[in-house]
Amino acid sequence: MSTVIAITNQKGGVGKTTTACALLAGLHQRGARVLGVDLDPQGSLGFCLGLDIENCATVYDVMKGTCPIRQVVTQSDCGDILPSNILLSAAELEFSRPGREFLLKNQLAEVADEYDFIVIDTPPALNVLTVNAYVAADGLVIPMAPEILSLLGVSQIRETIDTVRRCYNSRLRVLGIVLNKYNQRFTLNREVLDMAEQIAQQLETKVFQSKIRAGVVVAEAPAHGESVLTYAPGSKVARDFRLLINEITREYGSLPIRNEPM
Secondary structure, rough: OEEEEEEEEOOOOHHHHHHHHHHHHHHHHOOEEEEEEEEEOOOHHHOOOOOOHHOOHHHEEEEEEOOHHHHHHEOOEEEEEOOOHHHHHHHHHHHOOOOHHHHOOOOOOOHHHHHOOOOOOOOOOOOHHHHHHHOOOOEEEEEEEHHHHHHHHHHHHHHHHHHHHHHHHOOEEEEEEEEOOOOOOOOHHHHHHHHHHHHHHHHHOOOOOOOOOOOOOHHHHHHOOOOHHHHHOHHHHHHHHHHHHHHHHHHHHHOOOOOOOO
């Protein structure tokens, strides 16, 4: 049975897709069977990993029930991907029938035994797609930038998490908050870290010790259809992500990870 991790923050531009790509690539490099699920109508996860998202079936077709999930899953250098595109933006209006919160969970159940990890990249909103991700997930990773508005986005997630736990998925937990674009020399970054730790306590979680530094490779990697870990494996950013993956995988140490590189 797979472990499902959703990468989430209702604020855009905080590094959700970069984090999802790095997590997929890092786990794949360690020998895990991974599936990435793109729940963002912008289709960034598939695009960043080199897929032609405009000319393929997507998670939208799977959730509608018009295409079997195994026919939609596409291979990439970082593992399998369930892609998305702009058609998914109709989900809020179209997925209106009772039980719509379980659409993704029910579909992933078809392939759950084929993967060790399923990583879901969520949209920058608290909508039916985000709720579907939370209902399907075992754990949440919350990326944030060291900015006040990003901090506000994290604080607003709590109500949605509590609702999902109460009504749909009592096992859901927050694995941690990860700071992206972090520079400890900046006063604002240190102040946001202190506030993030306070929010982490409210969410009954932690701020990951691994902080992801800013770097030009973060912007360059998607242009080459790669994750940071495969595009620039020797970069400081890649090292930061490997340390983060070490922290996350320690939560699931019984799964078949071949090694744990630094």
